[in-house]
Amino acid sequence: MLLVRTRLGPSLIAGTGLFAAEPIKAGTVTWRFLAGFDQLFTAGQIRELPEVARQSLETYTYLHGASGHYIYCLDNARFMNHADDPNTAGVHAANAIEGYDIAIRDIEEGEELTCDYRLFDAHFERKIGG
Numbered sequence: 001m002l003l004v005r006t007r008l009g010p011s012l013i014a015g016t017g018l019f020a021a022e023p024i025k026a027g028t029v030t031w032r033f034l035a036g037f038d039q040l041f042t043a044g045q046i047r048e049l050p051e052v053a054r055q056s057l058e059t060y061t062y063l064h065g066a067s068g069h070y071i072y073c074l075d076n077a078r079f080m081n082h083a084d085d086p087n088t089a090g091v092h093a094a095n096a097i098e099g100y101d102i103a104i105r106d107i108e109e110g111e112e113l114t115c116d117y118r119l120f121d122a123h124f125e126r127k128i129g130g
Contacts (some may be wrong), residue, residue: 001034002077006113013081017112024107030088031077032100039072040097046070058126065122066095081112082128084126 005023011017024030045058060078061070072078080088087107092099107113117124 001037001073002031002075004028004030007077008079011081011112013083013112013114016079018076018079020107020111020113023109024113025068026101026103026105028103028104030101030113031073031108033071033098035098037074041070041072041075043070062117062121063123064097064120067097069097071097074113075117080113080115082117082124084116086114086116087111088113088115090115092120 005021006018007021008016009019041057041061046054049057055076057070057072061072063070087103087105088101089104090099090101101115117128
């Protein structure tokens with residue numbers, strides 16, 4: 001669940017992006033996994049869905065490798081794009097789904113929020129080409 005004000009807009013990285021709607025100071029918690037809000041799916045649950053729903057979940061979820069669960073952010077966090085030099089980073093205990101993201105530097109209002117998919121999405125190759 002996003003904990004900072006954001007908006008969606010056209011991204012120079014890919015399609016739609018998530019942008020800061022306020023200045024965000026380094027160290028600010030920007031997102032936190034919230035059970036009951038952020039959704040967990042198993043591969044079996046996704047396989048049973050109609051094709052259109054499967055395609056949407058494959059685009060907007062990330063695969064937590066240790067648990068095998070697909071995590072779907074119910075809010076606009078699902079539009080955060082990958083960057084090799086991101087402005088947010090995850091803080092997670094080993095093998096735990098629960099965790100949070102922080103701004104690793106000051107982020108200006110209007111700046112796109114980014115993360116490094118390689119650090120948390122077991123299917124990052126599908127999204128960024130490895």
